Amino acid sequence: MSGPNDNFDPKQVAALDPAAVDGFVADALAAIEGATTTAELKQARHDHAGDVSPLALANREIGALPPQARKEAGQRVGQARGRVNQAVAARQAALAEGELNAALAAERVDMTLPVYVGPQGALHPVTTLIDEMIDVFVAMGWEVADGPQLESEWYNFDALNLAPDHPARAMQDTLWIDPPTAGKLLRTQTSPVQVRAMLERGVPLYIVSPGKVFRADEYDATHLPVFHQLEGLVVDKGISMADLRGTLDHLAKTMFGDVRTRMRPHYFPFTEPSAEVDLECFVCHGESVGNPDRPCRTCRSEGWIEWGGCGIVNPRVLTACGIDPEVYSGFAFGMGVDRTVMFRTGAPDLRDFVEGDIRFSRSILGGAR
Incomplete structure (x- = not known):
């Protein structure tokens, strides 16, 4: 990683380009929305909001920008990561509710069916x-x-x-x-x-x-x-x-x-x-x-x-x-x-x-x- 300087290489910090950040967010939202189970959502969160996700790597490059450009880049990346985290939380709640409803439906007990009752005692x-x-x-x-x-x-x-x-x-x-x-x-x-x-x-x-x-x-x-x-x-x-x-x-x-x-x-x-x-x-x-x-x-x-x-x-x-x-x-x-x-x-x-x-x-x- 390059240190801060006034003559930075634009290619080195291409990940901080607004179009690139928007692309990262779009990919993350698509992956999150496409997750149909909590296991798939966990993988999507790792890929798009984890420590080695594109947005996390972009956040590390902010230090390579000149001081006058860091604030704007930091806000852009921070907002992007916030949107992704919010999407993960919303999808997590929806999937958890759906999986709970499915489990309740699968484990439903028909109270009208006869059941086996264990042997009971009796008063003398x-x-x-x-x-x-x-x-x-x-x-x-x-x-x-x-x-x-x-x-x-x-x-x-x-x-x-x-x-x-x-x-x-x-x-x-x-x-x-x-x-x-x-x-x-x-x-x-x-x-x-x-x-x-x-x-x-x-x-x-x-x-x-x-x-x-x-x-x-x-x-x-x-x-x-x-x-x-x-x-x-x-x-x-x-x-x-x-x-x-x-x-x-x-x-x-x-x-x-x-x-x-x-x-x-x-x-x-x-x-x-x-x-x-x-x-x-x-x-x-x-x-x-x-x-x-x-x-x-x-x-x-x-x-x-x-x-x-x-x-x-x-x-x-x-x-x-x-x-x-x-x-x-x-x-x-x-x-x-x-x-x-x-x-x-x-x-x-x-x-x-x-x-x-x-x-x-x-x-x-x-x-x-």
């Missing part, structure tokens, strides 16, 4: 039934209470009127935690939650407490060492057996439809008087009783199905929880959720409930009433 039937039963009580204004599964002996037995020598302790096949002297056990019922609620929440009290319970039962078609209960407790002024009967009738009709209930005298240490609650068989409605031509497997042709236990809260339990039994009374009830699922769906074997087979949950939920 016990979980589903617990939610339905809770909804019944929440709609009546009750609260849901929960408590620990590893429980203290006092909450599980003593506060519920089961003294250390009470025979009912042996009836429940308790699973104790080592060492036995610690007085810790896996709760045999959800009743400890009721004791905790009376101590912590006070009265009046309307709660329902679902959860797992643990007993050393055999693992067979009708027994599990881990199963589920749902218990309810009401403590208020003027509570009677009639309130208990009305509550259970409402729950039974919500769960099973138009069925009857009955109560049979029974014994529970934490309620007095106590009763067992039976449901009229919702399959045969009692028509199988004494009728060998129409046997019923659900109720074994007895017409009734044992559902759970209930009764008026024993005054000793209220006293243990700091509630005056002369002012307040209450009722409590409880039933096994797993067997309730069996009643509603006809599931033949409780062991299917703990196998974790998604097909079982789907079949039970699909056949539930």
